[in-house]
Amino acid sequence: MQKRITIKDIAKELKIHHSTVSRALRNDPRVNEITRDMVLAYAQKHEYQTNMNAVQLRGSVNNTIALIVPNINHTFFSDIVSQLSNLAYQKGFIISVFQSNEDYTQEVDIVNTIIKHNYAGVIASIAKNTTNSTHFNLLNTFGIPLVFFDRVCGDIKTPKVLIDNYNITLEATEFLIQKGYKRIAHVTGPIHINVFGDRQNGYNDAIKKHGLGYNRQISINQDFSAEAGRNCLTKLMSETENPDAIISSSILLTMGIAVQAREMSLRIPQDLALIGFGNHLSSLIMQPQLTSIYQSEKEIAEIAFDLLDKMINKEIAIGEECTKTVKAQIVYRESC
Amino acid sequence: MQKRITIKDIAKELKIHHSTVSRALRNDPRVNEITRDMVLAYAQKHEYQTNMNAVQLRGSVNNTIALIVPNINHTFFSDIVSQLSNLAYQKGFIISVFQSNEDYTQEVDIVNTIIKHNYAGVIASIAKNTTNSTHFNLLNTFGIPLVFFDRVCGDIKTPKVLIDNYNITLEATEFLIQKGYKRIAHVTGPIHINVFGDRQNGYNDAIKKHGLGYNRQISINQDFSAEAGRNCLTKLMSETENPDAIISSSILLTMGIAVQAREMSLRIPQDLALIGFGNHLSSLIMQPQLTSIYQSEKEIAEIAFDLLDKMINKEIAIGEECTKTVKAQIVYRESC
DNA sequence: ATTATCTTTGCACACGTTTGTATTTTTAAA
DNA sequence: TTTAAAAATACAAACGTGTGCAAAGATAAT
Numbered sequence: 001m002q003k004r005i006t007i008k009d010i011a012k013e014l015k016i017h018h019s020t021v022s023r024a025l026r027n028d029p030r031v032n033e034i035t036r037d038m039v040l041a042y043a044q045k046h047e048y049q050t051n052m053n054a055v056q057l058r059g060s061v062n063n064t065i066a067l068i069v070p071n072i073n074h075t076f077f078s079d080i081v082s083q084l085s086n087l088a089y090q091k092g093f094i095i096s097v098f099q100s101n102e103d104y105t106q107e108v109d110i111v112n113t114i115i116k117h118n119y120a121g122v123i124a125s126i127a128k129n130t131t132n133s134t135h136f137n138l139l140n141t142f143g144i145p146l147v148f149f150d151r152v153c154g155d156i157k158t159p160k161v162l163i164d165n166y167n168i169t170l171e172a173t174e175f176l177i178q179k180g181y182k183r184i185a186h187v188t189g190p191i192h193i194n195v196f197g198d199r200q201n202g203y204n205d206a207i208k209k210h211g212l213g214y215n216r217q218i219s220i221n222q223d224f225s226a227e228a229g230r231n232c233l234t235k236l237m238s239e240t241e242n243p244d245a246i247i248s249s250s251i252l253l254t255m256g257i258a259v260q261a262r263e264m265s266l267r268i269p270q271d272l273a274l275i276g277f278g279n280h281l282s283s284l285i286m287q288p289q290l291t292s293i294y295q296s297e298k299e300i301a302e303i304a305f306d307l308l309d310k311m312i313n314k315e316i317a318i319g320e321e322c323t324k325t326v327k328a329q330i331v332y333r334e335s336c
Numbered sequence: 337m338q339k340r341i342t343i344k345d346i347a348k349e350l351k352i353h354h355s356t357v358s359r360a361l362r363n364d365p366r367v368n369e370i371t372r373d374m375v376l377a378y379a380q381k382h383e384y385q386t387n388m389n390a391v392q393l394r395g396s397v398n399n400t401i402a403l404i405v406p407n408i409n410h411t412f413f414s415d416i417v418s419q420l421s422n423l424a425y426q427k428g429f430i431i432s433v434f435q436s437n438e439d440y441t442q443e444v445d446i447v448n449t450i451i452k453h454n455y456a457g458v459i460a461s462i463a464k465n466t467t468n469s470t471h472f473n474l475l476n477t478f479g480i481p482l483v484f485f486d487r488v489c490g491d492i493k494t495p496k497v498l499i500d501n502y503n504i505t506l507e508a509t510e511f512l513i514q515k516g517y518k519r520i521a522h523v524t525g526p527i528h529i530n531v532f533g534d535r536q537n538g539y540n541d542a543i544k545k546h547g548l549g550y551n552r553q554i555s556i557n558q559d560f561s562a563e564a565g566r567n568c569l570t571k572l573m574s575e576t577e578n579p580d581a582i583i584s585s586s587i588l589l590t591m592g593i594a595v596q597a598r599e600m601s602l603r604i605p606q607d608l609a610l611i612g613f614g615n616h617l618s619s620l621i622m623q624p625q626l627t628s629i630y631q632s633e634k635e636i637a638e639i640a641f642d643l644l645d646k647m648i649n650k651e652i653a654i655g656e657e658c659t660k661t662v663k664a665q666i667v668y669r670e671s672c
Numbered sequence: 673a674t675t676a677t678c679t680t681t682g683c684a685c686a687c688g689t690t691t692g693t694a695t696t697t698t699t700a701a702a
Numbered sequence: 703t704t705t706a707a708a709a710a711t712a713c714a715a716a717c718g719t720g721t722g723c724a725a726a727g728a729t730a731a732t
Contacts, residue, residue, distance in 0.1 A: 001479040001654055006718055017682045022720060032680060047474065052452040054718035057389040057687050064449065072408060072433065073418035082409035085435045089442060094449050097408065097433035099421045106425060113400065113430050116388040117453075138383060143337040226617050255617050281562050281591050287623045318337055342688055353712045358690060368710060390688035393717050 005046050014042060025050075056118055065308065066114045067097045068107065068124040070151070071223070075251055075280050076297065077125065080149070083301035084123065091309065093120065100127040102223060111135040114144070121145035121308045126153055128190050128221065140319050145311035149304045151195050159307040159322040163295045165195055168328040169202030169247065172275050172293060176245045177206065179336060181273055183214035185243035187232050187253055190221055196249065203247065214241060220253065229256020237264065245273035245336060251280045258286060273336030288334030295328045341382050350378060361386075392454055401429050401644065402450045404460040406438045406487070407559070411587060411616050412633065413461065416485070419637035420459065427645065429456065436463045438559060447471040450480070457481035457644045462489055464526055464557065476655050481647035485640045487531050495643040495658040499631045501531055504664040505538030505583065508611050508629060512581045513542065515672060517609055519550035521579035523568050523589055526557050532585065539583065550577055556589065565592020573600065581609035581672060587616045594622060609672030624670030631664045 007025070011018035016035065023031045024039035025048075042048075056062060065088055069077040085095045096119070100107040107127045114122055115138060122139055124146065133153040139146045140158060149161040169186075176184050186203045189196040200217060207215045216236070220228050229252060236243055248254040254276035258268065266272045268288055276283065276292045283290035303324050310316040343361070347354035352371065359367045360375035361384075378384075392398060401424055405413040421431045432455070436443040443463050450458060451474060458475055460482065469489040475482045476494060485497040505522075512520050522539045525532040536553060543551045552572070556564050565588060572579055584590040590612035594604065602608045604624055612619065612628045619626040639660050646652040 002477055004478055007720095008718070018718085019683080019720075020681060022718095023681095026720085030680070035680085047477070049448065049451050049474075049478075051393070051454075051718050052449075053389040053393040053454060054687090055720080057387070057393055057689090057717090058719050058721090059687065060720080064453075071418065072421070073411075073414045075409075078409045078414050082407065082435065082437075085408070086437060089437070089445075094434065094446065097435075098430065099418065099433070101418075101422060101425070109425075110430065112385065113388075115385050117400075118387075118389060138385075141338055141383070142340055142385075226620075252617065255621055259620055281588065282618050282621055284562075284595055285591055285618055286621050343690095344688070354688085355690075355713080356711055358688095359711095362690090366710070371710080387688050390717090391690080393687090393719090394689050394691090395717065396690080 004051075005048050006051065007048075010039060010042055010046075010048065014038060062118055062120045063093050064096050064119050065093050066110075066119045066122045067095055068100055068110055068122065068126075069097065070100050070102045070125060070127045072097065072099045074224070076150075076278055076295075079279075079297035080301050080304075083298050084305055087301060087305045091305075100130075102127045102129065104130045104132070108135045111139065115139065115142055119144065121147070121312050123147045123149065123304050123308055125149055125151045126193070128193060131192060143318050145308055145318060147304050147308045147311070149300055151193050154194060157319045157321045159311065159316060159320065160324070161300055161304045161307070162194070162323060162325050163300070164325050164327050165198035166202040168293055168330065169199040170206045171202075172247055172330055173203050173206035174210070175330065176247070176273060176275065176336060177210050177212065179273070181245040181336070182212060183216075183241060183243045184212070184245040184247065185214075185216040185218070185236055186247050187218045187220065187229075187257070188249040189224070190219055199247075199249065214243070216241075216243060220249075224250040224252050226252050226256035226259065229253035229258075230260035231256075233257045233260040233264070237266075243272070245275075247275045247277075249277050251276060251278040251282060254278075254290065254292075255282060255286075258290075269334065269336045275330075275336060279331075283331075283333065286335070291333045291335045292331050293328055294331050295326065299326050340387075341384050342387065343384075346375060346378055346382075346384065350374060398454055398456045399429050400432050400455050402446075402455045402458045403431055403433045404436055404443065404446055404458065404462075405433065406436050406461060406463045408433065408435045410560075412486075412614055412631075415615075415633035416637050416640075419634055420641055423637060423641045427641075436466075438463045438465065440466045440468070444471045447475065451475065451478055455480065457483070457648050459483045459485065459640050459644055461485055461487045462529070464529060467528060479654050481644055481654060483640050483644045483647070485636055487529050490530060493655045493657045495647065495652060495656065496660070497636055497640045497643070498530070498659060498661050499636070500661050500663050501534035502538040504629055504666065505535040506542045507538075508583055508666055509539050509542035510546070511666065512583070512609060512611065512672060513546050513548065515609070517581040517672070518548060519552075519577060519579045520548070520581040520583065521550075521552040521554070521572055522583050523554045523556065523565075523593070524585040525560070526555055535583075535585065550579070552577075552579060556585075560586040560588045562588050562592035562595065565589035565594075566596040567592075569593045569596040569600070573602075579608070581611075583611045583613075585613050587612060587614040587618060590614070590626065590628075591618060591622075594626075605670065605672045611666075611672060615667075619667075619669065622671070627669045627671045628667050629664055630667050631662065635662050 007021045008018045011021045024036040088095045098110040146158045152160045191197045279294045283292045344354045347357045360372040424431045434446040482494045488496045527533045615630045619628045
């Protein structure tokens with residue numbers, strides 16, 4: 001284990017001033033070519049690594065973008081992380097991902113860490129139990145660019161990338177109605193979150209519009225999981241009125257429902273139709289293949305990164321509102 | 337947008353010395369209670385946030401652990417990331433995840449970023465095209481704790497968490513042989529990576545041991561994907577001798593093979609038996625359900641974190657070799 | 673040879689913290 | 703009161719880097 005060498009070590013060894021070394025390393029034209037090459041050679045040989053803490057303390061900026069997601073272990077988010085990571089790298093940024101674990105407290109800690117370390121910018125999707133947004137407001141206060149996607153804080157002025165959940169859920173519900181289903185249930189997340197609230201409104205409006213008697217929603221507050229999906233179907237089937245179709249908000253829930261349906265000998269789509277959110281290979285693996293609502297992770301990532309990049313370059317001001325909506329679409333398969 | 341207040345700002349405003357403010361904020365017993373409360377109140381009111389760059393420059397350590405994975409968008413890795421994130425948080429650390437995108441160049445950049453920012457430690461699994469390990473050696477050189485898991489660099493002395501790929505693949509192959517399959521193919525990754533190399537050896541030894549004539553391996557060098565899986569099966573079936581069973585290294589490959597098998601009207605397990613690596617819900621969704629090799633992500637994460645924690649606490653020295661092997665197990669289902 | 677211009681290097685300070693040591697203030701003992 | 707001890711605060715230096723400014727050295731013009 002060796003001590004890291006600093007700019008001053010190089011200077012001392014080469015008998016020049018450390019400011020000259022600093023300039024040489026940054027290819028400043030003011031330093032003589034011979035001196036520069038000498039410095040560069042020495043630096044490389046001794047594995048000099050800039051101390052970013054010193055650089056940033058001095059005032060320059062970081063090239064790391066922080067990404068906050070509720071759960072990395074979720075196709076939708078990990079797809080977006082993956083896309084963003086590539087986009088950022090092409091532009092010279094490095095993405096650092098933080099997982100809030102759907103937990104408000106961890107989210108606050110993460111945001112504080114980001115502020116303390118002075119990251120270049122933040123792209124975030126909030127945790128399920130986040131209702132307070134003072135921590136995110138702090139980013140605005142301190143001038144750190146922030147872009148929300150998918151799950152957003154409604155009361156913060158900052159660019160947001162949303163998915164058109166209202167219309168697509170309305171459309172999906174109407175599709176089921178048109179197919180003749182009468183008792184459509186909606187399995188979703190906490191409605192104080194925009195994503196789930198919007199879907200609920202779309203669902204409700206479709207049900208009302210067509211005057212259906214059955215209106216049944218289940219909000220899952222815990223983590224989305226196959227287990228939760230199974231319990232959900234068990235519950236719905238134990239009630240006096242049972243659904244003949246389900247719209248489900250997460251791939252894990254949907255798979256749980258499908259597995260449980262098989263165990264209860266419910267045939268899909270004859271006894272139970274199924275529409276799921278999310279774009280996962282499982283939709284193709286399932287038998288019958290799952291009709292699902294597709295939201296382009298690539299498009300979301302591109303727009304979000306573009307907005308953040310513009311904020312970093314001061315083309316968009318901190319605190320400026322700028323909401324982009326991404327269209328979703330229904331991929332029709334066999335489950336209804 | 338407001339300027340961040342510093343310890344000196346607080347000192348000036350409260351007409352005391354900034355060193356006193358520093359001690360007050362850190363609850364140093366040497367500072368008067370009244371003064372301390374005054375400082376704390378002022379700091380809270382004005383949203384003081386420690387400048388970590390200054391703190392670290394001064395010499396103290398970071399509480400952020402870096403995690404490097406080839407691809408976040410992969411159940412195995414995202415499961416481990418998720419587990420690690422929880423474990424670390426409980427111990428007061430924050431996990432920051434970096435994705436190498438299976439790319440050596442990005443991996444090098446990430447490691448350099450980590451060194452430059454002086455992270456507390458690193459847990460890593462290497463990219464497919466990483467053969468050189470000087471960048472990881474640099475971590476050792478500079479005394480940054482490093483733990484490898486799953487895909488490791490063989491020539492670095494540092495703690496590693498491995499999965500018993502050799503034995504489990506041998507066992508899986510023998511299971512198929514015992515079931516009467518004669519032409520077993522092995523679809524895997526680049527064999528210079530320990531994970532895939534070990535599996536190949538296990539497979540080969542089983543085939544040899546039982547004197548089977550058919551020995552067919554395919555190494556996929558590109559990203560594992562369903563598409564790659566489909567192409568793989570197409571290729572195998574176009575050869576003069578075709579497999580009657582396949583062991584496949586990644587859930588995406590396996591699903592691709594299954595989808596393609598269906599399209600080619602190959603019945604599973606009658607025409608083609610299938611064993612896949614990985615612990616994914618899709619295994620249950622598939623019909624027939626997939627027999628798969630299960631490696632406990634929870635266990636891997638726990639051991640890896642424990643090792644890193646011990647390194648950070650100097651209980652394990654930098655550069656000490658310490659390899660833990662995690663047993664895998666076969667979960668028998670319907671696909672063979 | 674003198675002055676002017678350009679090139680190259682050195683000097684000193686700042687960024688925000690922490691910490692050993694010195695200094696002041698307060699309290700207790702004589 | 704004076705002195706000793708204890709408590710609280712102030713001072714100063716350091717971490718590694720970048721940059722405006724001054725100084726020195728080299729080259730060109732007169």
